Every structure is written in C-alpha cells, then in structure tokens.
Amino acid sequence: xxxxxxxxxxxxxxxxxxxxxxxxxxxxxxxxxxxxxxxxxxxxxxxxxxxxxxxxxxxxxxxxxxxxxxxxxxxxxxxxxxxxxxxxxxxxxxxxxxxxxxxxxxxxxx
Amino acid sequence: xxxxxxxxxxxxxxxxxxxxxxxxxxxxxxxxxxxxxxxxxxxxxxxxxxxxxxxxxxxxxxxxxxxxxxxxxxxxxxxxxxxxxxxxxxxxxxxxxxxxxxxxxxxxxxxx
Numbered sequence: 646x647x648x649x650x651x652x653x654x655x656x657x658x659x660x661x662x663x664x665x666x667x668x669x670x671x672x673x674x675x676x677x678x679x680x681x682x683x684x685x686x687x688x689x690x691x692x693x694x695x696x697x698x699x700x701x702x703x704x705x706x707x708x709x710x711x712x713x714x715x716x717x718x719x720x721x722x723x724x725x726x727x728x729x730x731x732x733x734x735x736x737x738x739x740x741x742x743x744x745x746x747x748x749x750x751x752x753x754x755x
Numbered sequence: 756x757x758x759x760x761x762x763x764x765x766x767x768x769x770x771x772x773x774x775x776x777x778x779x780x781x782x783x784x785x786x787x788x789x790x791x792x793x794x795x796x797x798x799x800x801x802x803x804x805x806x807x808x809x810x811x812x813x814x815x816x817x818x819x820x821x822x823x824x825x826x827x828x829x830x831x832x833x834x835x836x837x838x839x840x841x842x843x844x845x846x847x848x849x850x851x852x853x854x855x856x857x858x859x860x861x862x863x864x865x866x867x
Binding site for chain 1: 798799800803849
C-alpha cells in the first residue's frame with residue numbers, strides 16, 4: 646500500500662541550530678503538506694507543496710515529486726519550534742485523502 | 756484554523772455507550788474528514804465526506820459511522836464505544852480536489 650516515511654523519528658537540537666527533516670513517499674502525489682503539531686496538540690499548516698520550493702520565515706520546504714521526497718528545513722531553531730512535524734500526501738487515484746507519515750519529534754533546548 | 760471547531764474537546768465515556776463528536780466549519784468547504792491519532796501511527800483517516808449526504812470510508816472505519824446533513828456539520832458516531840477507540844480525534848476540511856486541508860483543534864476521547 647501507499648507509504649509515507651519520515652526521518653529522523655526523533656531530533657534534539659540546541660537553540661540556533663539548523664535541521665533538515667525528510668519525507669519519502671511510495672507513489673506519485675497530487676498534494677504534499679507539512680504540519681507542525683505543537684505541545685498542546687494543535688496541528689498547524691506549514692506548507693502546501695506538491696512540487697518546488699517555498700519559504701516562510703525560518704522555514705522552507707522542497708518537494709521533488711519525480712524522486713518522491715520532500716524536505717523541510719528549519720534554520721536558527723527556537724524552543725517554540727519543538728513538537729512533532731508531519732508530512733502527508735494525497736496520492737493519485739485516492740481522491741482527496743491524506744496519508745500521514747508517523748512524524749519527526751523535535752526538541753529544541755536552550 | 757479559526758474556521759473549524761470541534762465539540763466536545765474532551766470526553767470520558769464508558770465501554771458500550773454511544774458517543775457523537777461534532778465538527779463545524781464556517782468556510783463552506785465541500786470536503787470534510789475525520790482522523791484519529793494514536794502513538795506510533797500518525798493520523799489515520801476514519802471517514803470523509805465530499806458533499807451533503809455523500810460520505811465514504813477511510814482506512815480505519817470499523818466501529819464508526821458519520822453523517823453530514825448540512826455543509827457546515829460533520830458528525831462522527833461511535834455506536835458502542837470500546838477501549839480501542841480511546842484516541843484523539845481530528846476533523847479537517849478542504850476544497851474539492853487535492854488541495855490543502857485544515858484541521859480542527861481535536862477531541863480527546865477516553866473510553867473506560
């Protein structure tokens with residue numbers, strides 16, 4: 646079946662460090678989203694990025710659809726970046742249903 | 756997203772009782788979804804709706820039913836709650852097609 650794999654599963658950073666989170670998917674996607682789940686459980690939309698590169702402040706994302714992966718870059722990390730980052734894909738032939746990865750848990754320390 | 760709410764936000768219920776969770780959106784989005792989140796599984800789709808009275812199953816639909824009588828409301832019902840349905844439930848909305856989905860704040864359900 647369709648699979649979305651995220652790496653690393655866990656990441657600990659010192660404040661100010663940079664990081665790259667990876668999302669591999671097993672089939673062609675029509676839609677690829679990145680979410681941040683904060684410590685209070687809220688799911689926050691970061692990027693809608695079926696292909697190409699987008700930037701929003703200290704965060705940026707790149708999806709290479711032909712090679713079936715997406716990357717999320719966090720620069721100059723802050724403690725407020727802590728939480729779980731999910732990628733989710735809407736795959737060709739699956740209507741508008743998102744399939745989620747199991748997430749990368751990020752902890753940013755002082 | 757401020758345009759989508761869920762109620763209740765927390766609920767504790769006993770095994771065997773019926774439970775209904777409500778999702779309400781003010782964005783007039785055609786598609787609505789119910790997911791559950793469990794440790795080690797990310798979010799998994801339970802049911803979704805692509806219009807009023809139009810619904811379909813997701814990957815973990817057993818034990819759940821849904822209804823959508825108005826564009827803005829999508830209800831998830833556990834006919835007879837079991838402990839395995841203890842989870843955090845998220846509702847989402849989106850436009851037709853593979854467009855961005857927006858999530859509600861979640862409902863934490865505990866079945867004792």
